[in-house]
Amino acid sequence: MRVLLAQNMFHLPSHGGANKSNRIMMEQLAARGHECHVVAPMSGALRATSTDDHVSYLKGLGAEVTSATPDALVYEYNGVRAHVVTRASLLAKRIGEVAAEVSPDWTLVPSDDPGLIVLGAALRAAPERVVYLAHTLQQLPFGPGAFYPSAAGTRMVKLAASVVAVSQAAGAYLQKWGDISSTLIYPHIYGDPAELPGGDLITMINPCGYKGLSVLLGLADARPALRFLAVPTWGTTADDLDELKRRPNIEIGQPSDDIDDVLSRARVLLMPSLWDETFGYACVEAMARGIPVIASAVGGLSEAKLGVPYSVPVRSIERYESVGQARPVPVVPEQDLGPWLNALDPVTGDEALHRHLARRSRKAALDFIGSLDAGALETHLTALRPNRRLAALAALAAARAKESQS
Structure with missing residues (x-):
């Protein structure tokens, strides 16, 4: 499979639970022989860095930087190719470009996406092949804790071919407040942890x-x-x-x-x-x-x-x-x-x-x-079928737009 993770949070560093689990899940898919790409921002309001500093940081981790332009960095890390944009305004465009180049079988979009910019870009690029990952509940466009409640955003989430909940709590929230069924997959991000002597x-x-x-x-x-x-x-x-x-x-x-x-x-x-x-x-x-x-x-x-x-x-x-x-x-x-x-x-x-x-x-x-099943996400994506109806509607809309311009 070719899998694209499009996210509005950093790929590296990954100090938060959501971006860490996303990174590790992609690395696990890559280790199983799948072609994996990530599109993400390099910096933002929560973390500012320069291109030179980020390149140095990446090289310190052992990443191989293959391209560095004023707009984006491309690097390989643990079998995954990452495309990180230097400005947030370039994120949606880059998602479309990478999707056109890669033709992913599935595009994974986490819920940590204010304004649903990434989800919108993914649906435009491959409307029938989007999988929505419900991580941060407050970033969902519905429910009592929503930062940015939106009926239109809720409809967008429902266009995904599948919604994955990373906990029972997330699945219950999706069903209760969004009337959205989901598949429970606990990310297997833990490796084989050794017991620590402990500090003080x-x-x-x-x-x-x-x-x-x-x-x-x-x-x-x-x-x-x-x-x-x-x-x-x-x-x-x-x-x-x-x-x-x-x-x-x-x-x-x-x-x-x-x-x-x-x-x-x-x-x-x-x-x-x-x-x-x-x-x-x-x-x-x-x-x-x-x-x-x-x-x-x-x-x-x-x-x-x-x-x-x-x-x-x-x-x-x-x-x-x-x-x-x-x-x-x-x-x-x-x-x-x-x-x-x-x-x-x-x-x-x-x-x-x-x-x-x-x-x-x-x-x-x-x-x-x-x-936990380390292959749960792979199994889910392999068995999943594209939303063909949505693809047909998108193709019809594109054809009508082309006719109106001629």
Whole structure:
């Protein structure tokens, strides 16, 4: 098969759950002998970089850069050819160009696509061969948590030949709020994780309003003798960093494409998310390495906990404000720190309990990983049939447009 992943988020670095899982799924398809391409932005509002700096970064990872122009970079990484545009305004055009060149059997489009620019480009390029990946629920054009609700956008999603949900929570959301049936495929992104000896820091990845920064700050203030590690990624703002720097017991770390670089320093992973999580890849990754996780009882994050304590109730975000930011700004409800302290204190203070949770977490995570089918996406795409009716309608519309111009 020829498979194109068209996405409005970075290919590399891949510090977020959605783009990391997309990258690994494409690498797995490439390893199985399929021709795989990615079209993505090089930089944007959430991460600015120059072409020279990005080329240096890619070469440091071992990628082979085959072309560099003012408009795009083309490189090979782990068997996948990536086409990354230097400006967001070029993304839709590049998707069309690569699709015309490659003639993909399937074009995968993740839901992290404000304005549905990528989905629109993919439907124009190959209307009958689009597969929609439901990752971030807030980026779907329907439902109570939608950043950008749109009836027209919902109709576009329904044009896909298939919709893939990466968790049970995502599948339920699609059905309830979009009346969309989906296929459940848990991305097998975990490899064969080794148990880590563990560090001594209470660690949080991507501290920001969405992910429960207020809980982290409250815990750091309430327990000044404990040491915390905050690893900023896509959601962390300058104001968030200022708040983190004010706490002497919070160390600010660097994100890494290798999750072990972060988790090797963690005694506990804190995931106090306040929005509906589609899943919790980092939760499973930490548990598989024997690191206990204290997480919010929200959406797919409860699913990712695999029945292992602790899942903590929170007051979820219900409203967002737009003030010209790259993403809508959450209106964060005040949180009760009591349940968090009731979980954190024994996990950090009782060595026997920590060892028990570490063993239980690792077993649950390894059992879950062992149940996954690494070939599930390949099997799904192989069995899938194009939406021929949509292709015929697109061809008819194109013919009529051509007639009107003659």
